[in-house]
Amino acid sequence: MKTCKALCLGAAAAMVALSASGAFAEDLVRLISNHKGDWSTVMPLLGEQQGYFKAENIKLDITWSAGGSDAQQAIITGAGDIVIQTGTLGVLSAYEKGAPIRIIGAAMTGSGGLFWYVPKDSPIKSFKEADGKTMGFSRPGSSTDLVSSALAKHFGVNPKRLPTGTPTATLTQVMSGQIDIGWSSAPVLLDKISSGEIRVIVQGDDAPDVREQTIRVDAVNANWLKAHRDVATRFMRAMWKSYEYTYSEQGMKDYSKMFDIKMDVVKAIPKYATLEAQAFWPIKGLDQTMKEAVQTKRLKKPLTQKQLDDLIQVVYKPKLK
Numbered sequence: 001m002k003t004c005k006a007l008c009l010g011a012a013a014a015m016v017a018l019s020a021s022g023a024f025a026e027d028l029v030r031l032i033s034n035h036k037g038d039w040s041t042v043m044p045l046l047g048e049q050q051g052y053f054k055a056e057n058i059k060l061d062i063t064w065s066a067g068g069s070d071a072q073q074a075i076i077t078g079a080g081d082i083v084i085q086t087g088t089l090g091v092l093s094a095y096e097k098g099a100p101i102r103i104i105g106a107a108m109t110g111s112g113g114l115f116w117y118v119p120k121d122s123p124i125k126s127f128k129e130a131d132g133k134t135m136g137f138s139r140p141g142s143s144t145d146l147v148s149s150a151l152a153k154h155f156g157v158n159p160k161r162l163p164t165g166t167p168t169a170t171l172t173q174v175m176s177g178q179i180d181i182g183w184s185s186a187p188v189l190l191d192k193i194s195s196g197e198i199r200v201i202v203q204g205d206d207a208p209d210v211r212e213q214t215i216r217v218d219a220v221n222a223n224w225l226k227a228h229r230d231v232a233t234r235f236m237r238a239m240w241k242s243y244e245y246t247y248s249e250q251g252m253k254d255y256s257k258m259f260d261i262k263m264d265v266v267k268a269i270p271k272y273a274t275l276e277a278q279a280f281w282p283i284k285g286l287d288q289t290m291k292e293a294v295q296t297k298r299l300k301k302p303l304t305q306k307q308l309d310d311l312i313q314v315v316y317k318p319k320l321k
Helices: 002-021 043-049 069-076 088-096 143-155 167-175 190-194 222-227 229-246 249-259 263-267 286-295 305-311
Strands: 027-034 058-065 082-087 101-109 114-119 134-137 160-163 182-185 198-203 214-221
Touching (some): 027 069, 043 058, 043 229, 043 249, 058 069, 058 229, 069 082, 069 088, 069 101, 082 101, 088 143, 088 214, 088 286, 101 222, 101 229, 101 305, 114 167, 143 286, 190 198, 190 263, 229 249, 249 263
Parallel strands (some): 027 058, 027 082, 134 160
Antiparallel strands (some): 082 214, 114 182
């Protein structure tokens, strides 16, 4: 009896020691997110506030980037573990070149509220007049790169497309006359549309092909995924709870307060980017995306089914309510 009691006490002491030494510490996820303040990329912040990641035993270390190849490079080099809402085009291109990157979920199917605009006094009245004009997108390989290219093709125009960084940086370039056409994503600049300072000349979904294309995905470092698949699954589960919360009335209020955006603007966001459009599965329109990638020389040739099976490793498929 004494022996059993001693063993039990010893086991309990060992558990306390292990806990104190960090054996039960939260799993750290080095997350890369783009364009701080953008609706689709702030879900981790609101989810963290609600304790969804802590409930999954995950601690987030968030780094904000300007998107596109900048964000993906951090994953490829191992400087980050997961990148959310990153351009499908760039991931396909990086994978073909042998980069250790894998897709663990869709992030945006359709344009996700992307739009292109001009100052109120611009002579450009519609996107059909964009031929030869300078047109901004965020970074090479980004969703704005893919969508702006699709819009140009659909409308039969040939603008000079230039990487201009974040929506805020792009606005500065537009209003100072450095470029003719700027880009943004709801809710950023919706207030300036309402005030009449800028005019929208085209939206992403105006190109029919884009409506059924997954333009952004969530991606990970392949080596990290191999060693931490369970962490990736728990992360995505917490992410989906974060999405659902952010689309709730209270979630919108929290977002409004966090970024000092008027509630009437926030409530308009679901008209541009629905919750369903951000479901992690299925990943749509890859054939079209690869076709465009080959045409723009981002891919030498479409990936084979075997390559796609290796590239796409969705770890969590949420059920839409």
